[in-house]
Amino acid sequence: VRALTWQGREQVRVEDVPDPRIEEPTDAVIRVTSTAVCGSDLHLYSVLGAFLQPGDVLGHEAMGVVEEVGAEAGTRLRVGDRVVVPFGIACGTCHMCALGLQSQCETTQVRSTGKGAALFGYTSLYGSVPGGQAQYLRVPQAQYGPVVVPDDGRPDETYLYLSDVLPTAWQAVEYADVPPGGTVVVVGLGPVGQMAARIALHRGAERVIGVDIVAERLLMASRHGVDVIDAARTDDVVAAVRDRTHGRGADAVVEAVGMEAHGSPLAAAGQRAAAFLPDTLARPLIEKAAVDRMAALHTAIAVARRGATVSVVGVYGGALDPIPMMDVFDRQLTLRFGQANVRRWYDDLLPLVTDPADPLAVADLRTHRVPLEQAPQAYDVFQRKADGCIKVVLDPAA
Ligand code: NAD
Ligand code: ZN
Ligand code: ZN
Numbered sequence: 001v002r003a004l005t006w007q008g009r010e011q012v013r014v015e016d017v018p019d020p021r022i023e024e025p026t027d028a029v030i031r032v033t034s035t036a037v038c039g040s041d042l043h044l045y046s047v048l049g050a051f052l053q054p055g056d057v058l059g060h061e062a063m064g065v066v067e068e069v070g071a072e073a074g075t076r077l078r079v080g081d082r083v084v085v086p087f088g089i090a091c092g093t094c095h096m097c098a099l100g101l102q103s104q105c106e107t108t109q110v111r112s113t114g115k116g117a118a119l120f121g122y123t124s125l126y127g128s129v130p131g132g133q134a135q136y137l138r139v140p141q142a143q144y145g146p147v148v149v150p151d152d153g154r155p156d157e158t159y160l161y162l163s164d165v166l167p168t169a170w171q172a173v174e175y176a177d178v179p180p181g182g183t184v185v186v187v188g189l190g191p192v193g194q195m196a197a198r199i200a201l202h203r204g205a206e207r208v209i210g211v212d213i214v215a216e217r218l219l220m221a222s223r224h225g226v227d228v229i230d231a232a233r234t235d236d237v238v239a240a241v242r243d244r245t246h247g248r249g250a251d252a253v254v255e256a257v258g259m260e261a262h263g264s265p266l267a268a269a270g271q272r273a274a275a276f277l278p279d280t281l282a283r284p285l286i287e288k289a290a291v292d293r294m295a296a297l298h299t300a301i302a303v304a305r306r307g308a309t310v311s312v313v314g315v316y317g318g319a320l321d322p323i324p325m326m327d328v329f330d331r332q333l334t335l336r337f338g339q340a341n342v343r344r345w346y347d348d349l350l351p352l353v354t355d356p357a358d359p360l361a362v363a364d365l366r367t368h369r370v371p372l373e374q375a376p377q378a379y380d381v382f383q384r385k386a387d388g389c390i391k392v393v394l395d396p397a398a
Helices: 039-045 047-051 157-163 165-175 191-202 215-223 237-243 265-275 279-292 295-302 325-330 342-354 372-384
Strands: 002-008 011-016 028-037 061-069 082-085 136-139 183-187 207-212 227-230 250-255 304-312 334-336 368-371 392-395
Touching: 002 372, 011 372, 028 157, 028 372, 039 047, 039 372, 061 136, 061 157, 082 157, 157 165, 157 342, 165 191, 165 304, 165 342, 183 191, 183 295, 191 207, 191 215, 191 250, 207 215, 207 237, 215 227, 227 237, 237 295, 250 295, 295 304, 368 372, 372 392
Parallel strands: 183 207, 183 250, 207 227, 250 304, 304 334, 368 392
Antiparallel strands: 002 011, 028 061, 028 136, 028 392, 061 082
């Protein structure tokens, strides 16, 4: 089957890979009908390159049709079901899953790596499970993970974001502890930030202020009731937020940028140099650049009022990424981190995406839908935020 594989820093290619097949009774195989590219893929594409192997199949936001089910998965899924696949792989029954911490699932984590639950398309960092930017996907723990959605003729994009963007954004807002009538700042208006902003408004925040540096993304957020600040054209983002919050800062903050933060010359130089170096030399450079990639996290902390919660959903992967501990301690902030417990939020989200009134406006997020074969160009456009690109969906059947 055809799949998008990583070949080297900022090099991906669509090629033939072995057919996914049932390996465990809890597996299913799905024929992918839509699979999105995520800000997290950009980390693998570029900064985390030192941890990848050429040939790794990327992608963790997939939906499709069940082709084959193992004996144990067959109790929940039938061949022909239309399903969305959570990006994190969880068993649903272990101690962590029972606590609602599916991203820490003890059944799928690879203990030797010291990391949480396995993820699709996250290579050896998270369990070496081939990803969903492919024609077919093997889904482990299918007795629990995939969610059947109505085969109602609505486009995949109605349901696709249940794989990651929506539960991630929902958890980001949940963990931000927004007080009634409070103001939330969302730093980063990529797909995750867009949805976090809409969810915060939907759940009753008085005001949502969005910060980004890309015009189209600021525009999309304004369209959905977000008050925006263009960080590229504002000298002092913190002052701009304080001006709108009685001088105090925001009651709650969601950080939805992560280590791909732009406007960081050191990070850019580090990455450029790293592209020409063997991994052993590149790693320390990447770690150094990581310091500068923290710009958005520092913004998120700085715009918070005293006693606020900063909910960090952006991924920071460098071993040396520093947190301003003294500041966090002195200002009594709560920082929350972690992968989404995807499955946990479906009771909240399913009614919203199936509501014909589309309260979260999921129909307004994807800007590009292209054949899987054009995935390399899509990665490039998404990374450069060129051509008004906000969310790319790949179509393996096109
Ligand atoms: P994205 O890369 O499209 O979005 C990042 C946004 O941040 C872009 O709009 C960019 O213009 C903006 N930005 C860059 N530098 C900035 C700065 N200095 N100040 C303000 N804005 C800045 O990605 P996305 O798909 O929306 O994902 C966002 C983050 O969330 C990524 O780090 C991704 O890895 C992470 N993520 C985490 C989880 C989770 O489970 N925790 C799940 C999905 C995505
Ligand atoms: Zn994702
Ligand atoms: Zn589990």
